[in-house]
Amino acid sequence: MGNETSDFRYNTGDTKVPWAAVGENYNADDVMELVKFLMGGSGAGYDAALADVAAAVGRLAKVSTPPGKLSMGDKVAEVERAIDRYLGVEEGSSLFVTNCTAALEMGYRYAGIGPGDEVIVPTNTFIATVAYPLSVGAKLVFADVDPRTVNMDPADVARKVTDKTKIIVPVHIGGYPVDMDPIMEIAKARDIVVMEDAAHGFGGEYKGRKLGTIGHFGCFSFHEVKNCTSFGEGGVLVSNVPEYRAEARRARFLGVDFTSKIKNWLYNISLIKGKGDVAYQACNNASVTEIQALGLIQQLKRYDAIIAERRREATYMTERLKDVPGIMPQLLGDADHKPTFHLYQLQVDPAVAGGDVQTLKAKLEGKGVTNIPHFGPIYRFAAAIGKGVDEAAIAASCPVTEDVFDRRYTHLPIYGLTDEQLKYMADAIVESVDEMRAGR
Ligand SMILES: *Cc1c(COP(=O)(O)O)cnc(C)c1O
Numbered sequence: 120m121g122n123e124t125s126d127f128r129y130n131t132g133d134t135k136v137p138w139a140a141v142g143e144n145y146n147a148d149d150v151m152e153l154v155k156f157l158m159g160g161s162g163a164g165y166d167a168a169l170a171d172v173a174a175a176v177g178r179l180a181k182v183s184t185p186p187g188k189l190s191m192g193d194k195v196a197e198v199e200r201a202i203d204r205y206l207g208v209e210e211g212s213s214l215f216v217t218n219c220t221a222a223l224e225m226g227y228r229y230a231g232i233g234p235g236d237e238v239i240v241p242t243n244t245f246i247a248t249v250a251y252p253l254s255v256g257a258k259l260v261f262a263d264v265d266p267r268t269v270n271m272d273p274a275d276v277a278r279k280v281t282d283k284t285k286i287i288v289p290v291h292i293g294g295y296p297v298d299m300d301p302i303m304e305i306a307k308a309r310d311i312v313v314m315e316d317a318a319h320g321f322g323g324e325y326k327g328r329k330l331g332t333i334g335h336f337g338c339f340s341f342h343e344v345k346n347c348t349s350f351g352e353g354g355v356l357v358s359n360v361p362e363y364r365a366e367a368r369r370a371r372f373l374g375v376d377f378t379s380k381i382k383n384w385l386y387n388i389s390l391i392k393g394k395g396d397v398a399y400q401a402c403n404n405a406s407v408t409e410i411q412a413l414g415l416i417q418q419l420k421r422y423d424a425i426i427a428e429r430r431r432e433a434t435y436m437t438e439r440l441k442d443v444p445g446i447m448p449q450l451l452g453d454a455d456h457k458p459t460f461h462l463y464q465l466q467v468d469p470a471v472a473g474g475d476v477q478t479l480k481a482k483l484e485g486k487g488v489t490n491i492p493h494f495g496p497i498y499r500f501a502a503a504i505g506k507g508v509d510e511a512a513i514a515a516s517c518p519v520t521e522d523v524f525d526r527r528y529t530h531l532p533i534y535g536l537t538d539e540q541l542k543y544m545a546d547a548i549v550e551s552v553d554e555m556r557a558g559r
Pocket residue numbers: 217218219220221244245247248290316318319339340341342353354
């Protein structure tokens with residue numbers, strides 16, 4: 120893999136005069152700024168500890184050597200292998216890229232999405248899911264959501280699929296698994312690509328398979344707000360299409376092909392081959408740094424514990440809320456559905472709770488419980504972009520979505536909370552519903 124993914128900073132091994140000086144490295148002062156950024160603080164104790172570390176880093180700088188490569192080196196390869204193993208996929212399936220949006224673009228490119236092609240997406244997602252098809256003038260077809268999971272409803276996908284459908288993009292919203300089997304069946308019958316937006320789904324499972332490994336492609340996000348991160352930005356494309364793996368690897372870096380030389384020059388570029396006769400010139404650079412890879416390697420080591428803690432907090436909340444009239448708490452999953460608890464999704468049944476989610480949210484805010492701003496029906500955003508999207512017609516074709524967003528759905532903070540904070544939040548919900556039912 121080394122040469123193929125290399126860029127303009129060369130590891131020349133044991134040569135007497137190496138090429139390591141192509142770019143600039145970091146020194147002890149820079150490292151200290153990094154330490155201060157990641158471990159901020161103030162006060163006499165902090166200052167003293169920092170002075171100790173500065174002295175130690177200064178000593179280390181005198182006897183250490185710089186890494187030589189900062190971008191696309193051994194650490195990137197190492198984290199990709201670690202993710203392959205974690206997901207239980209063939210070695211080489213995972214490709215580490217700048218973010219999930221870049222990974223999604225690769226799957227769309229593979230499918231050859233262009234003007235007039237239909238792309239089936241759920242209504243409940245983040246704009247990143249649909250950014251690429253919007254940008255090339257493809258037609259977004261919105262599948263309504265399942266009223267309980269607020270995930271893409273396979274029955275509505277079956278109703279809306281046509282001969283023009285080129286790709287279906289289920290999103291495991293909040294980390295709760297989409298019902299993938301019927302979607303895979305629909306896609307298989309019509310030779311349609313399935314790409315899972317698993318930005319929330321890293322580590323979750325559907326019928327014993329990790330989310331993001333079921334469709335042709337799976338895309339993960341390691342942005343700072345997700346369950347784990349690679350220093351703030353990062354994404355992974357998992358490819359179940361073996362012949363596209365090397366293509367995507369070149370697409371990550373502008374289609375540069377180090378195996379093909381122009382005369383005596385170092386490299387050529389080549390077109391990336393997608394599905395069937397699809398071929399395209401890569402135009403993005405989605406390369407990642409060794410530091411990002413290192414950050415992700417570290418978080419992977421404790422990722423089981425991260426999910427376990429999220430599950431613990433979600434379980435407490437659901438246990439407290441499951442018998443509250445008119446409250447439908449986050450599903451905890453079962454043998455076939457293992458969520459990642461990225462979001463704690465809560466719904467209100469207005470007919471029973473004495474008010475809708477807007478009332479509940481106002482009450483919670485009054486009691487000091489944060490309401491995380493969340494996704495709206497994505498066709499509202501798409502309509503705003505002015506691509507000729509008929510918002511009213513789409514809304515009419517997605518009645519569950521409209522009702523869910525207006526009257527039923529929100530989500531709550533769910534990670535890093537103390538037992539006291541969890542109890543406070545559960546009490547506040549119970550109290551609020553009591554008040555609503557009493558008409559207060
Ligand atoms: C965060 C998110 C993305 C985009 O992830 P980035 O890594 O920030 O590009 C895509 N889809 C969903 C559902 C997301 O929440």
